Amino acid sequence: MNKKMVFDSKYMFGIALSVAQILFGLTQNSLDEIYSGLISIITQPSSLVTDYIGLGNMGAAFVNSGLVTLICIFMLYMLKQSLNGPFIAAIFTISGFALFGKNLFNVWFILLGAYGYSRFKKEKFNKFLIPALFGTALAPAVSEIAFGNSLPLTLSLPLGMICGILLGFIIPPLGSSLINVHHGFNLYNIGFTAGMTGLIFVSIIRSFGYVPTAQFIWTTGNNVILGIYVFGLFSTILIVGFLLNGKSFKNYKNLLDYSGRLITDFIQLEGFSVSLINVGITGIISTLYILMINGDLNGPTIGGIFTIAGFAAFGKHPKNILPIFLGVFIGSLLKIFAINDPAIQLAALFGTALAPIAGEYGWHWGVVAGFVHSSVVLNVGYLHGGLNLYNNGFAAGLAAAVLIPIIEMFGKDDDDR
Amino acid sequence: MSKENTKVIRIIDEIIHYLQFMGAKKIDLNYQEMVDSYILTFKCDYDKDKMKCIYQMVKCLHLERQEEMEDTFWALAGEHVRNQELALVGMMTDDAKIYFDDDRIEIMLERVKHTR
Numbered sequence: 441m442n443k444k445m446v447f448d449s450k451y452m453f454g455i456a457l458s459v460a461q462i463l464f465g466l467t468q469n470s471l472d473e474i475y476s477g478l479i480s481i482i483t484q485p486s487s488l489v490t491d492y493i494g495l496g497n498m499g500a501a502f503v504n505s506g507l508v509t510l511i512c513i514f515m516l517y518m519l520k521q522s523l524n525g526p527f528i529a530a531i532f533t534i535s536g537f538a539l540f541g542k543n544l545f546n547v548w549f550i551l552l553g554a555y556g557y558s559r560f561k562k563e564k565f566n567k568f569l570i571p572a573l574f575g576t577a578l579a580p581a582v583s584e585i586a587f588g589n590s591l592p593l594t595l596s597l598p599l600g601m602i603c604g605i606l607l608g609f610i611i612p613p614l615g616s617s618l619i620n621v622h623h624g625f626n627l628y629n630i631g632f633t634a635g636m637t638g639l640i641f642v643s644i645i646r647s648f649g650y651v652p653t654a655q656f657i658w659t660t661g662n663n664v665i666l667g668i669y670v671f672g673l674f675s676t677i678l679i680v681g682f683l684l685n686g687k688s689f690k691n692y693k694n695l696l697d698y699s700g701r702l703i704t705d706f707i708q709l710e711g712f713s714v715s716l717i718n719v720g721i722t723g724i725i726s727t728l729y730i731l732m733i734n735g736d737l738n739g740p741t742i743g744g745i746f747t748i749a750g751f752a753a754f755g756k757h758p759k760n761i762l763p764i765f766l767g768v769f770i771g772s773l774l775k776i777f778a779i780n781d782p783a784i785q786l787a788a789l790f791g792t793a794l795a796p797i798a799g800e801y802g803w804h805w806g807v808v809a810g811f812v813h814s815s816v817v818l819n820v821g822y823l824h825g826g827l828n829l830y831n832n833g834f835a836a837g838l839a840a841a842v843l844i845p846i847i848e849m850f851g852k853d854d855d856d857r
Numbered sequence: 858m859s860k861e862n863t864k865v866i867r868i869i870d871e872i873i874h875y876l877q878f879m880g881a882k883k884i885d886l887n888y889q890e891m892v893d894s895y896i897l898t899f900k901c902d903y904d905k906d907k908m909k910c911i912y913q914m915v916k917c918l919h920l921e922r923q924e925e926m927e928d929t930f931w932a933l934a935g936e937h938v939r940n941q942e943l944a945l946v947g948m949m950t951d952d953a954k955i956y957f958d959d960d961r962i963e964i965m966l967e968r969v970k971h972t973r
Contacts, residue, residue, distance in 0.1 A: 526926070567928040616929055624933045624942075703930050703945055708920055 449684075450523035450712060451513065454531045457673075458510040461535060464669050465502030474499040482545040485588035485653040486580040487826035489782065491540050491739035494657040498665075501739055505538035508547060512573065515551075519566055525705035525715070525754035530573040532719075532750025536743035537577070541829040546579035546586075549601050553608020560609075568612040574630035575611035577830040578638060579604065584827055588653040607637060622840035624702035625800070627755050628793040631833015638824030638834075652825035658782050659738040666737035670727050670745060677749075678720025684713035692717055699799030700755035707753050715753045723749035725758055726789060729765055735785045744789025751792070760795035763803040764788070767810020775815065787814040790832030794840060801847050813839045861970065864927075864949060865895050870935030871946050872899055872964065875914065878941075879962075880904025894951070897966045903957075911962065913943070915955050918966070920947030 465474065477500025481492050492501035512534055516527065523531075534542060554572030558565040565572075586593075586600030615633045626632055642652060682689070695710045695718055706715040726745040730737060748756055768788040772779035779788075791813040798806020817835035828834055869886065876884055881901035889896040903911075926948045934942045934949065947953065952967040 521925070524923070524926075526929075564924070566925050569925055570929045612928075616932055619930065619932050620936055623936065624930075629929075702933060703926060703942070703948075705926075705944065709916070709944065 454513045458506045461502045462506030465499045469497050469499030473497055474503050481543050483587055486541045486583040487655045489740055490655045491657045491659050493739045494659040501539050504543050505535050508538040509535040521566055525707045526570050528753040529750040532746045536746030537829055539739035539743050542576055542579045546582040547576040549582050549604025550576045550579055550608035553605040557609045557612050571612040571615040571630055577634040577828055578607045581827045584652055622837045623844050625796045625840040625844055626793050626837040627751055628830050628833025631830025632837025634828040634830055635824055635834020638828035642825040660736045663737045674720045674723030677716055681713050681716025696757050696759050699796050700760045701796035704755045718752040718757055719749045722752040733779045735780045741785055748792050756795045760799035761792040763798040763806025764792045764810035767807040768814045771811045771814040787817045793833050793836035805847050864931050867934035868946050871942055876901050879907040879910050893970050895968045899964045903962050911957055917943035918947045918953035922951045923948040
């Protein structure tokens with residue numbers, strides 16, 4: 441691989457995002473409050489759904505997000521990794537999930553495990569960075585074992601660390617093996633992998649009589665302040681992309697023509713500036729969706745919005761995410777849940793993992809995918825005990841595995857592509 | 858079969874699939890395993906109506922080799938019946954030369970063997 445010096449505008453972008461998170465956090469609480477909030481976040485279980493704004497406070501949640509992201513970016517820089525589409529997606533995903541599950545304590549053991557795998561295989565760690573970064577979905581397993589039981593800390597803490605390292609060790613080979621289950625139509629492949637891994641892990645610990653902590657911390661009432669911040673952030677990204685793209689939307693239409701199926705790296709195919717435009721637009725659309733359904737802007741939903749925005753560099757765009765939103769919306773009209781139930785807000789945001797179905801087979805199949813996904817996701821959380829943060833990625837993988845052969849049955853001939 | 862050989866087969870599968878889609882009726886494949894690389898050459902006819910697809914192919918196959926992408930996603934290459942993963946093939950190869958005229962296409966791909 442032609443390794444060039446990698447510090448470029450994409451790194452500056454990642455750093456700017458992290459700094460924005462930290463600065464916003466610092467404006468929300470005093471340093472003492474942020475410190476005590478961070479201690480709460482780090483020393484308690486983080487399984488789904490643990491909104492760090494509720495567990496700690498808003499300042500601590502955003503500072504945690506910014507710092508975790510910044511350290512990950514530093515790690516990528518030290519490894520001389522150029523930031524293409526999946527890495528921008530990973531940076532946004534980590535930043536978003538560091539508002540509800542990933543923290544300054546629990547993510548490193550997963551990364552250490554993946555590093556151990558690279559040593560075991562005698563290969564460069566760079567080769568496994570994508571599954572390693574996304575594999576931090578299982579970070580709550582570390583917090584759960586370390587802090588979610590009655591064992592003495594001297595025993596539970598190392599046990600949690602070891603579990604994290606073991607989980608990180610097995611994620612890379614599983615990730616590449618399970619990808620064919622959903623044919624690349626689930627953008628959160630490691631979410632699916634982590635779900636399967638979490639299922640096995642939780643089955644084992646349950647068989648020893650251990651019951652994972654049930655968590656539901658969901659904050660409300662912060663739509664104004666968080667709305668201003670999130671809109672400001674994505675508007676800025678959109679404007680920067682527009683300016684870098686020669687003050688135009690040139691080539692943006694090309695980007696909208698991609699199905700988005702794995703792997704569609706918009707940064708490499710259409711350029712960084714066009715990708716930034718897409719990040720800004722999809723971020724704004726996703727935020728508007730939450731506000732229009734009278735939903736809640738909080739750690740988990742902002743995590744969902746950030747994940748969509750990140751994947752706007754790696755497969756998602758307005759044309760393929762809107763049918764998913766519509767499918768979840770139609771589902772809420774016909775099914776027993778409301779469109780703004782917390783789980784359904786998350787189902788819509790993270791259900792966009794199935795956006796490539798809309799991109800490849802047409803918007804109507806995207807609507808079907810959203811409709812099906814919003815039911816599946818409500819029934820799979822138990823399987824991994826909430827220890828896989830990418831619960832929707834797990835559900836989306838299952839939905840895609842079943843839907844794709846069915847859609848193919850009705851599909852066009854090859855020559856119609 | 859080694860993982861390395863499987864990857865090369867997936868690359869061949871993906872290219873053949875794409876050439877079929879472009880209307881090729883006769884495809885000549887030359888496979889060479891060298892000491893440190895694989896050289897794959899494809900020669901075929903094509904349907905002139907699919908000329909636009911050549912430009913998409915050139916764009917995808919000229920992407921830089923990216924081992925970090927390859928190791929996570931290689932299994933998608935040559936896997937699906939309708940979709941293309943030419944970009945992935947681009948990321949799994951070190952050099953691509955594509956020549957075409959009104960009737961024929963020739964593609965030469967080089968993949969340097971596994972590096973640690």
